[in-house]
Amino acid sequence: MAKRFNKQPLKSRLITIVILTLAIFLLMFIAGYPDFVERYYSKGLYRAVCFIFHPIFNLFPFSIGDVIYILIIGYLVYAAIRLIRLLIRKQWQVAGIFTLGLIVGVQVFLLCFYLFWGMNYYRTSAAERFNLPDSGYTTADLKSVTAMLIDSANSCRGRITTNDWHQNNAAIYTTAVNAVRSLSSSSDNFHTFKPRIKPSLLTPLMNYMGTSGYYNPFTTEAQMDYDLPVFIKPFVACHEMSHQMGFGPEDEANFGGFIAGTQSKDRLLRYSAYYVGVQEFMFALRRQDSLARKELRKNISPDVLNDFKTERAFWLSYESKLGALSSVFYDDFLKANNQPQGLNTYNQMVRLVMGWYKRKPMVHR
Numbered sequence: 001m002a003k004r005f006n007k008q009p010l011k012s013r014l015i016t017i018v019i020l021t022l023a024i025f026l027l028m029f030i031a032g033y034p035d036f037v038e039r040y041y042s043k044g045l046y047r048a049v050c051f052i053f054h055p056i057f058n059l060f061p062f063s064i065g066d067v068i069y070i071l072i073i074g075y076l077v078y079a080a081i082r083l084i085r086l087l088i089r090k091q092w093q094v095a096g097i098f099t100l101g102l103i104v105g106v107q108v109f110l111l112c113f114y115l116f117w118g119m120n121y122y123r124t125s126a127a128e129r130f131n132l133p134d135s136g137y138t139t140a141d142l143k144s145v146t147a148m149l150i151d152s153a154n155s156c157r158g159r160i161t162t163n164d165w166h167q168n169n170a171a172i173y174t175t176a177v178n179a180v181r182s183l184s185s186s187s188d189n190f191h192t193f194k195p196r197i198k199p200s201l202l203t204p205l206m207n208y209m210g211t212s213g214y215y216n217p218f219t220t221e222a223q224m225d226y227d228l229p230v231f232i233k234p235f236v237a238c239h240e241m242s243h244q245m246g247f248g249p250e251d252e253a254n255f256g257g258f259i260a261g262t263q264s265k266d267r268l269l270r271y272s273a274y275y276v277g278v279q280e281f282m283f284a285l286r287r288q289d290s291l292a293r294k295e296l297r298k299n300i301s302p303d304v305l306n307d308f309k310t311e312r313a314f315w316l317s318y319e320s321k322l323g324a325l326s327s328v329f330y331d332d333f334l335k336a337n338n339q340p341q342g343l344n345t346y347n348q349m350v351r352l353v354m355g356w357y358k359r360k361p362m363v364h365r
Contacts, residue, residue, distance in 0.1 A: 010093075013100040020107035027114050031122035042123040042246050047191065049116050050244070053220040054194040063223045065216025066201040117217035120248035126255060129189050132355030139289050142350075145357050146281040146296055152262075153278045154301040156271035164268045169226050169233070172268070173197045176237035179264040180245070183256075190256065192245045197237040199226035207318040212236045215243035229310050234272035235261055251348035254280070258353060275307060277353065284350045 030036060057064050079102060086095035126132075167175075176197055183190035200206060200213070200223040213224030213236045222240035224233070235257050242256030254276070261273020278300070285293040 009097050010100070013097065013104060016104050017100065017107065020104065020111060023111055024107065024114075027111070027119065031119065034122060034124045037119055038123045038129075041119045043191075045115070046117065046120060046246055047193075050193045050220055053116075054196070057219050057221050058194055058196050061198075063198045063200055063216070063219075063221050065219040065221045066223065068216075068218060069202070113217050117215070117220065117243075118248075120246045123246070123248065126189075126247065126249075126252040126352055127355055130352075130356070130359075132352065132359055137351070137354045139292070141354060142281065142285055142288060143292050143296065145354060146278070146285055147299065149274055149277045149281055150296060150299050150304075153271065153274040153304050154299075156267065156274050157301060157303045157307070159267050160271055161267070165230060167230065167268060169199060172230070172233050173199075173237055175264070175266045175269050176234055176241065176260070179238060179260040179266070179269060180241045183260050183263065184245070190245055190260075192241070195241045195244055196222065197241055198223045200224060203227055210315060210318070213240040215240050220244060229307070229314055231268070231272055231275060231307055232311060234266070234269035235276045238269070238273070249348075251352060254349035255352040255356075258349065259356070275304065278304070279308075280350055281353075 030041075079098075083095060083098060083102075086098060123129075173196075177195050180190070180192060180195045184192045184195070198221060203225050206212070206214075206225045207227060211225065212228055212232065213222070215222050222237075222244045224236050224240055228236060238260040239253050239257035242253040242260070245256060247253045247256045258273050258277055261269050262277075264270055264273075282293055282297070285296065
């Protein structure tokens with residue numbers, strides 16, 4: 001006698017999929033109203049999430065988010081193997097129900113992503129929040145600020161001591177946290193509860209992926225590659241904690257990290273921020289006026305130029321197909337989340353810094 005198929009699991013999972021689809025659709029509809037997102041999500045629900053999650057996950061010296069991702073990857077491998085086995089055995093009904101369960105899992109993953117952090121991609125822009133002037137700029141403006149940043153980077157690099165250069169990760173993280181806290185106390189636009197940066201358990205993998213750090217939206221943890229050259233680490237820490245402050249787009253997180261670094265009194269952090277500033281502005285200038293870039297490059301000190309070479313050598317030592325593949329994936333991810341420039345969004349910090357400079361000229365250091 002043939003075994004009867006129980007339709008209840010199939011029906012319940014289909015209903016769940018429909019409900020979750022409607023919930024995701026509603027969030028994407030709300031995403032079309034930045035002012036609403038800003039008021040009720042970024043300055044409302046998201047802050048409540050941070051208020052609850054930060055004290056809990058800060059209790060752990062390692063990244064719980066890393067552990068979650070490792071478990072998810074392990075489960076996906078198991079799921080793929082199980083699904084293949086079911087299909088080979090022609091257990092179509094069981095395979096179908098199992099697949100529907102995976103779809104539910106993906107939908108829950110997306111819903112949690114947007115509820116816990118992802119809606120910050122759709123809040124009002126940093127330019128609006130900070131009342132920055134028109135972010136457009138002339139080549140003359142770009143050259144002027146680039147020259148100033150080069151001068152500041154050279155000056156900061158010249159003040160770096162041996163002790164600064166040999167700080168351990170814990171000291172660097174503490175300095176970055178203090179810089180972010182200082183910003184938070186000075187402006188509601190930098191609001192945060194209990195910022196913290198953690199060394200990622202996935203650092204060996206991140207090296208080959210070409211990733212210096214990441215923010216986990218499910219645990220509100222900011223983590224970074226602990227193997228980076230010392231002069232990169234402070235800025236990366238501030239960048240990732242800027243995501244923790246609700247800066248969604250990468251250019252805005254770069255901007256937050258830059259402001260935190262340049263306003264810090266710590267020599268290494270200040271240099272780290274100006275170093276990245278020079279990188280980004282020189283990249284923008286290369287596309288706008290390559291001859292001007294060549295002339296300004298002559299003004300960069302030998303020590304700073306050597307740091308550029310050190311960083312390049314670091315990433316080249318891990319260059320792989322995995323890095324190229326992850327870049328393509330992340331580029332698409334950014335474009336799907338209100339960042340049409342993809343990976344080039346990082347360099348868009350130039351427009352924000354130019355606006356900041358026009359509104360409030362940066363003090364030479």
